[in-house]
Amino acid sequence: MSSFEIEALLLSLQVALITLLISTPLALVLATLMARTRWHGKIVLDTLILLPMGLPPAVIGFGLLLTLSGDGSLGHWLHARTGFHLDFYPEGAVIAACLMTVPLMVRVLRPAFEATDPMLLPIARTLGASRWQGWWSISLPLVWPAVASAMALGLAAAWGESGATLVLAAALRPHHVGDTTAPVALVQALLNQENGDAAAARLAMISLGIALTAVVISEVGRRRWRRRWQARLRPVGLPSQTP
């Protein structure tokens, strides 16, 4: 395996982990908000959250370029205010990956929040828990298998994000080879290198392994959560097991 491939794998891992760190809290907040609150305009936020799932990833990459690069108005404003500069790594790759993972994670988390007894948090609050204490001690632990499931799935999605990343890579560093994420490296290997097929195959196999692991973890988490949920749906008064 060449250093080019290892570098690409490490970079992918880095991007995926940073993405997960950002998108997990964001997805948790959004899922709680969508599952437990009622307000006007909720459908607008709902649509915005899910929109990236429906758009072609290349369009998202293009959109990011338009808005956040120095030429875009938002990018220009951001640059003037904070010195922000859209580079491929880490900003571009992480933002692109977040846009793909957050909708996915909200999709997984929201039904889990919705399925828990909506009176648990209010009861906890009359027992003396603040909103935050109640969420932390009751709402979150009850859905943790779903959180694990969403995180595994998010990791896989962030790892594999390529559509938007490719567009960004093509636009921001057109003639640069190396120093890029695994899926982009795979494409570059096919295009530029001799023996590119072998490198691409290795990267593909590793990606497959990671995706498989993540999806299995995700599925185990989802099943655990379903089991808990169904245990709670049993009619009260009938003990599930006799000790």
Next chain:
Amino acid sequence: MSEQRALPRTLSVELRLQQPGLDIRAQFRVLPGRVCALVGRSGSGKSALLKAAAGLEPARGGRIALGNETVYDSTSGLNKQPHERRLTLLDARTHLFPHFNVRANLRYGAKGLGLIRPGPKFDEIVNWLDLSSLLNRRPEGLTTSQRVRVALGRALLSGPNALLLDDPLGDVPAHEQEVLLELLAEIPGHFKLPVVLVSPRMNEVIRLADEVVILHEGRMASAGPAAQILSDVSLSTFLEGVHAGSVLEGQVKRHDVEWLLSEIDVSGQRVTVPALLHAVGSKVRLKIRARDVNLHRDPPSDTSCSNHLRGRITQIMLAGEHGTYGAVGIELDRALDADSMQIKAASPLWAMLTRKSIQSMGWAPGQPCVVSFKAMATTVSAWR
């Protein structure tokens, strides 16, 4: 269960709520160690009131106070959070935390939140509710009545300012309700807390309530001391499945082992009822349906009724859908012995008669009379 803790305070509630199709207004006050029952048909706004009082649903206006401390006041914009009010809610579904075992559920309010709060001791509560063998079990393995006991312990251990009971025994099988009712009856005395009770079962209200508020379509139809309100013959208008009748308060005087009867002192007069299990000296409430009560000028000599009480007619009013019959209100004479208990407000006894009987006997307010009813026509329940 005496422990140094913050002095219990009176709960005053005055609330206006808006529900779909229902405008709710109510006002009540509960002293520490007293039980105020909210009764009314389903959909009259009882549960909504409890939730709003606890701070879980927004109110349209009003004021809620604990002693001198105001926790909600719409005029000044004060609206304390549920965890600052600590008016702990308990309903039929108990809502135990499914990811905690019984011990962690019980400790949730007191220790689970890392707050040190004055409250009853853990072991005392566990023993009182008989939970020691369940501490390591998960809520999903408990029966309904066990769940209610855990939820009750959890609520009391959190050191609440008041207890709001929203039909806590609603899901408990009928044969297990009696035991839990005994436990509920001990709460006001032991913990000196204001308790608000919502229950569709009149036996629970008769057993527990000191004051009764009747809600009808969101408004207060009536409010006052339990025996007086529950003896209102117009009650059946506002409640489902309740027969017009009277609730008398008395004290067990004697048990007749030979005939399996018990004697109860009601305002110094004796009432005979089928044998009770309540100890001599314990307070009880008697429920007598108005249609089972007969009126006489003199004590009848040839009758199977074992109860003859002297009284005076206070009012006669037409009742029934088209005024088809008359409800006669009677105030019982008080023949207080030196040792008999003092009854504060004499509740009226009601007799349901046809208009023809009232006319032919010439009954009128102010006349002395003798009421009679069979021992078998009474329902007796303990009264804490």
